[in-house]
Amino acid sequence: MTVRPQQHTASPRTGGAVSLSGARLAYGDRVLWDGLDFDVAPGEFVAVLGPNGSGKTSLLRVLLGLQKLTAGTVRVAGSVPGRGNRGVGYIPQQRALDPALAVRGRDLVGLGLDGHRWGIGFTGRRDRAERVAAAIASVDAGDFADRPVGLLSGGEQQRLRVAQALVGDPAVLLCDEPLLSLDLANQRAVSTLIDERRRASGTAVLFVTHEINPVLPLVDRILYLVDGRFRAGTPDEVMTSRTLSSLYRTDIEVIRVRGQIHIVGAHSDLCEDHPHHHDEPRDRGPGS
């Protein structure tokens, strides 16, 4: 599958940000995906969609070097993912932090910086503090950044996680449902921030989500995984009745209303706007 060149205002990064070739991931007999050839260009925004259990988080784990491919190759920012791969930012699935966690938000954000690069000298420390402060300001978290993170609201914690993921200026940003539990204003703030960053710095974004509509205007391509099958392409190519019916192996109708995508069909609970009521497709098939 080919990657279209992106038109971004500035893109100092060159080369593929993510490259998967003949990638297969299986847990025992269960094949999540196979024959996956997928490249992501610097600055590209890719939404990763699919029902529960289709392997979206597992894909991010592969890119983070936490999960080995069963076959094929993977490169992230030009390297095999794993320890020492410093070009990756990660926003994990939202989990409330332990209320007893005494670490300050500012320190949590600082963990996103690579210690080796910043050293312990005065300049290193000052640069580091300035970077952390800028990242905190960019998510508008200044008012609560010095409080213990365990006592912050879910939305406040999530904004700090975004700052932590971006503070090191990563070549690739991996997001696992980062908008979950955020109110509409914060959803907009977080998605705008990610969008600005990839346009200004050429950061490639892989954005796992069950809800395409909040990010639809930002999405260059979609990677849609269903029960071992997958399709990749622009929203216009993938979010069609024909493509989704083929992926889910059941009749699905895709309707666009006021710029939003709604999905109806035999399994009306496949709707992207009712994210947590997906049915597992009944019939399994080989990867496509």
Ligand SMILES: Nc1ncnc2c1ncn2[C@@H]1O[C@H](COP(=O)(O)OP(=O)(O)OP(=O)(O)O)[C@@H](O)[C@H]1O
């Ligand atoms: N380490 C593992 N060993 C065995 N099976 C696993 C492992 N990790 C994940 N799985 C299984 O692989 C499948 C895909 O899981 P994954 O978390 O990648 O799905 P997902 O698409 O992110 O789902 P959701 O939308 O529910 O978050 C699930 O059935 C899960 O139980």
